Amino acid sequence: MDDESRQRFFKNKRQEGEGLGFSTECVHGGEEESREHASVEYPIYQTATYYFDNTQDLWDYYHKKSSRLSEYGRYGNPTIKVLEKKLALLEGAEEALVFPSGMAAFTTALLFVCQTGDHIILTNDGYRGIHKFCDKYLARFGITHEYVPFELGEIEKKIKPTTRLLFSEFPSNPRLRVLPLREVAMLCRQKQVFFFLDATFATPYNCSPLKYGVDLVLHSLTKYLGGHNDLLGGALLGKKELLEQLRLFQGLLGSILEPHTAYLLLRSLKSFALRMKTINESAEKIAIFLANHPKIERVWYPRLPSHPDYLVAKEYLKGGGGIVSFEVKGSLDEATRLVDNLYIPRIAASLGGTESLVHVVTAMSYHDLSPEQRKAMGVADNMVRLAVGLEDSEDLIRDLSQALEKV
Numbered sequence: 562m563d564d565e566s567r568q569r570f571f572k573n574k575r576q577e578g579e580g581l582g583f584s585t586e587c588v589h590g591g592e593e594e595s596r597e598h599a600s601v602e603y604p605i606y607q608t609a610t611y612y613f614d615n616t617q618d619l620w621d622y623y624h625k626k627s628s629r630l631s632e633y634g635r636y637g638n639p640t641i642k643v644l645e646k647k648l649a650l651l652e653g654a655e656e657a658l659v660f661p662s663g664m665a666a667f668t669t670a671l672l673f674v675c676q677t678g679d680h681i682i683l684t685n686d687g688y689r690g691i692h693k694f695c696d697k698y699l700a701r702f703g704i705t706h707e708y709v710p711f712e713l714g715e716i717e718k719k720i721k722p723t724t725r726l727l728f729s730e731f732p733s734n735p736r737l738r739v740l741p742l743r744e745v746a747m748l749c750r751q752k753q754v755f756f757f758l759d760a761t762f763a764t765p766y767n768c769s770p771l772k773y774g775v776d777l778v779l780h781s782l783t784k785y786l787g788g789h790n791d792l793l794g795g796a797l798l799g800k801k802e803l804l805e806q807l808r809l810f811q812g813l814l815g816s817i818l819e820p821h822t823a824y825l826l827l828r829s830l831k832s833f834a835l836r837m838k839t840i841n842e843s844a845e846k847i848a849i850f851l852a853n854h855p856k857i858e859r860v861w862y863p864r865l866p867s868h869p870d871y872l873v874a875k876e877y878l879k880g881g882g883g884i885v886s887f888e889v890k891g892s893l894d895e896a897t898r899l900v901d902n903l904y905i906p907r908i909a910a911s912l913g914g915t916e917s918l919v920h921v922v923t924a925m926s927y928h929d930l931s932p933e934q935r936k937a938m939g940v941a942d943n944m945v946r947l948a949v950g951l952e953d954s955e956d957l958i959r960d961l962s963q964a965l966e967k968v
């Protein structure tokens with residue numbers, strides 16, 4: 562099949578009602594165009610700048626009479642562009658924009674959307690890095706913020722005339738709390754509040770938040786989309802008009818993903834659907850095992866009926882994802898003993914890779930807070946977070962079982 566016919570096939574399929582399957586888009590999405598030397602994989606364009614044949618070509622580019630991608634690497638790269646097209650297809654977004662980390666994506670979006678005098682709301686269970694940024698630095702920009710529980714009524718109470726943005730995670734870190742997206746998006750529209758959602762834990766495999774009215778979705782590409790614990794990256798996804806403005810802002814900030822990382826992400830996305838299917842199934846089995854173990858006090862996993870947001874998760878999530886947070890009966894000592902006696906998961910931050918990772922939540926993310934401060938934030942000293950990888954679930958369960966015997 563020649564390249565032109567193949568491109569037409571993919572375009573027509575996407576315009577049809579059913580379109581292409583998720584795994585097919587993981588492999589081929591954004592990569593239909595022909596390339597030099599007929600390489601199967603999309604190449605890395607390792608260039609900082611681009612040349613013009615003459616000055617008129619340069620004028621044509623600036624007056625949008627040219628199909629050129631960019632004149633300088635900070636404003637565009639072919640490898641990165643293909644990655645963004647693929648991510649947009651998987652998320653069901655009009656446009657995607659990639660960054661060197663999830664935090665870079667978050668701070669860029671926040672500083673673009675908000676200005677001096679604005680008030681923002683964040684749900685109270687979430688990534689500590691984001692909370693630290695807001696607590697330490699927002700005031701210098703004249704932006705105020707508050708934390709709220711995962712309840713629609715509580716969110717509505719906190720909205721003021723100056724409230725510009727609501728930020729939440731879906732599900733949240735580490736307790737996997739889940740907001741009813743449709744209802745929250747409707748409230749935000751009524752109150753003219755920008756709804757910004759970190760869907761890293763859900764991934765595009767388990768949910769497409771934009772279709773429920775979310776304004777902007779964030780992913781840490783470091784996690785499931787990268788999937789191999791070997792890169793850092795972030796992405797923002799949403800409507801084309803908004804993302805085009807964000808792209809100009811990103812170029813001026815200089816928060817640019819480099820092309821070799823984009824290539825690694827394109828490689829990783831080929832197997833994304835297969836990895837997520839396995840991780841969903843394994844994590845749910847492990848969550849059920851832990852929920853029935855006599856030495857476990859509580860399990861936080863959205864697909865368990867005991868989770869406070871179980872019905873919401875059942876409506877919005879195709880799978881529960883790869884994080885299982887649980888509280889060991891006892892104290893910090895018992896949680897530490899369990900983690901230290903595991904053979905397969907390594908003690909480390911992050912998640913979503915091929916290797917399972919584990920840590921005591923207090924020790925990894927909240928070590929700089931007092932027990933009283935942690936308690937006020939709802940962080941239990943006996944909580945463990947397990948990021949399930951691609952090992953056999955039976956092996957992970959056996960490992961957890963032997964470690965629990967030593968608690």
